[in-house]
Structures are given as C-alpha cells and as structure tokens.
Amino acid sequence: MFAAVSRIIAVGFFLFSKKVAESNRFYALLYPDKSWFYHRVCTFQQYQNFTSIHYDRLLAGKGLETVFQSEGWEKLGAVQHHSGAILLMSHLGNWEMAAHLLKQQVSRKDILLYMGVKEKEGVEAIQKKQLLDSGVKIIGVQKDGWSPFDALEGIRFLQDGGIVSMAGDIVWHSEQRSIEVDFMGRKVELPEAPYIFALVSGVPILCFFSFRVGQNRYTFRFADPIYILSESRTDRHRIIRAAAQQYADLLEEELQAHPLQWYHFDRFVK
Numbered sequence: 643m644f645a646a647v648s649r650i651i652a653v654g655f656f657l658f659s660k661k662v663a664e665s666n667r668f669y670a671l672l673y674p675d676k677s678w679f680y681h682r683v684c685t686f687q688q689y690q691n692f693t694s695i696h697y698d699r700l701l702a703g704k705g706l707e708t709v710f711q712s713e714g715w716e717k718l719g720a721v722q723h724h725s726g727a728i729l730l731m732s733h734l735g736n737w738e739m740a741a742h743l744l745k746q747q748v749s750r751k752d753i754l755l756y757m758g759v760k761e762k763e764g765v766e767a768i769q770k771k772q773l774l775d776s777g778v779k780i781i782g783v784q785k786d787g788w789s790p791f792d793a794l795e796g797i798r799f800l801q802d803g804g805i806v807s808m809a810g811d812i813v814w815h816s817e818q819r820s821i822e823v824d825f826m827g828r829k830v831e832l833p834e835a836p837y838i839f840a841l842v843s844g845v846p847i848l849c850f851f852s853f854r855v856g857q858n859r860y861t862f863r864f865a866d867p868i869y870i871l872s873e874s875r876t877d878r879h880r881i882i883r884a885a886a887q888q889y890a891d892l893l894e895e896e897l898q899a900h901p902l903q904w905y906h907f908d909r910f911v912k
Contacts, residue, residue, distance in 0.1 A: 648693040656689045661907045665689075671826055671911055672901060687902045691854075695736050695905075698858045706858055708739065714864030718848060721867055726800040726845045730810040730836055731852075732893055733906035737809070739860055740852035744805075752804045754779045754796060793835070800843040808836045810849070810889050811906060821883055823890040829912045832890065837882040840870040847885065849892050853900050865892050 656662055665685040666678075673680060698708065721727045729744070731737045744753060757780055781792050796806050813820045813831050819838075820831040840847050846867035853861050868885050872878045897904060 648696060649690055652689040652693050656686050662689075664907060664909050667909075668904070668906075668911065669901075671828065672897070684902060688904060691902050692905055694854055694857075695738065698736070698739060698854070701858050708858050708860065710860040710862060712862040712864070714866075715862065717864045717867060721846050721848065726803045726843065727805050727867070728800065728836055728840055728845060728847045729805060729807040729850045730847050730889055731807055731850055732809065732811045733904070734811075734893060734897055734900065735852045735903050735905075736854055736860065737852065739854075740850065740862065744807075752779060752799070753807060754781065754799045754804055755807045756781050756792075756796065756809070793839075796839060797843050800839065800845045806839065807850075808839075809833070810836055811893060811910065812908075821879075821886045823883065823887045825890045825894055826911055830890065830910055831912075832886050834882065834886075837870055837885050840868070840885075841872060841878065841882070847889075849889050851892075851896050853896075853903055863896070 662685055665688055666681050669676075669681040669684040669688075670678070673684070701708075718727065718729075731740065781795065800806055810832060811830075813833050819834040821834045821837070822829050822831055824830075836847060839845075846869050848867050849865040851863045853863075855861050868888055870881060870885055872881050
C-alpha cells in the first residue's frame, strides 16, 4: 500500500511541481540527441525512483535486512589505520541508506554528517532523527552560512581519526565558498569546504556512491583516496580545483551509469 500511495504522490509532483522543469533541463543536457518526450520520461522515472528511498527505509524499520555489496571497501579500511577520512557523497543514489549502513560497518570510528537545514522540513526531519538514533552525529548547515564552530568541530573530529561525511554537489547559499569545475561540457559550482577540511586536517577524501540495484538492495562504491597536499599558499587554489575536478569526473561517470537515480532537483549545471 505504501509503495502504491508514494508512487501516486510522485505523479502529483511530476505534474505540478515547478522543479520538474529543472529535471527536464538536466536530462536535455545529459541526452542532447534525444527528444523532449524522452527527457520527460526520464524525469517521470526519476520522481518514481525517488519514492524507493522512503520505501526501503520503511522496510528497514520493519526489520527487513538491507542487502548490500561494496566495491573498494578496503580503501576506507586502509586510510582508517592511519587517519580520519572525508567521505564525499552526492545526490546521486541514496545517501541516507549509505549513512545507516556505514555506521553499522564502521564500528570503531565515529561518523559526523554535515546536512543542510531547510526552512520546512518534513521527510528530511524524519531522516535526520533516524540517523541520530542510529548513532550518526549530525551538524546542520544553515542557509545563511557556516558557523566557525561547526567547521572547527569537523576539523577536530577528523584529526581525532573520525569520519566526516559531506555532500560534494550542492552549494547551500550564494555566500558559500565554491569552486568552478567542468561537468557534462558545462560549468558547475561545487562547495570548497570538503577540500579545505582535507587540506587543514591532512586526511584524504574518498568519493563514495550508493546505488539501489533492487528492493532494499544496494551497491557501494569507493573511489581511490584524494589527498590535498600543498607546499605553498600560492598553489592551493590550483590543487583544490584539480581535486574538485576529480570528484566532478567521477560524478559524471557514475551519472552516465545511473542517470535515473539523480536526486538533485535544483539547478546544478549552468
């Protein structure tokens, strides 16, 4: 019943939400040789697939075990022996399920998750509560900017060997520091904070993706660690931009493989 109702609600959003235009535009950029009807079909499927996130959470809440396989898990294990790590997630795939399963697997290290705070939180508030209940620490990022104390807490967390998870594909407000990279033949702005954290703390960045491959079944993928090493202040921007471009290239590669699990509903590509 829940699955049927959620899919009907998704149809309503597809028909009446203003954000549908952004999804249509995104798929038009991703598939420039396809028709407008094809782009609309992709958007419709995107909204339908988004309901699976909540359905799987419901199943997990009823005690149904989530099945997952991982590719590159040893990369996280390798860096854990020496330092903390920054897990750079995205709005491609299911980040929430990834956070829950990471907490189950990473027993000796704490996880700190930075999440944006929205004015009207419905489902998002439930997500955050469930993550907190599972033992994941959360710092809410306000739309009007970072608190210096929030940033300092994250740096200390990393230096103590913890794992900090951050979204690598969303800039929360116009005053937030960002860096421009190439994506799908165009320009996008990515948050600079993950790379600054890595530079200051000396820990590596691991780009991390989680994709649904069936009902309550997921695949995790870890990319090779990215180290932000700068010998002088003058070359920091170049090194940070190169690291951000690495993430953008990985994101585009995974997007090509899983285009209908793109859940970034605001404008991303310029």
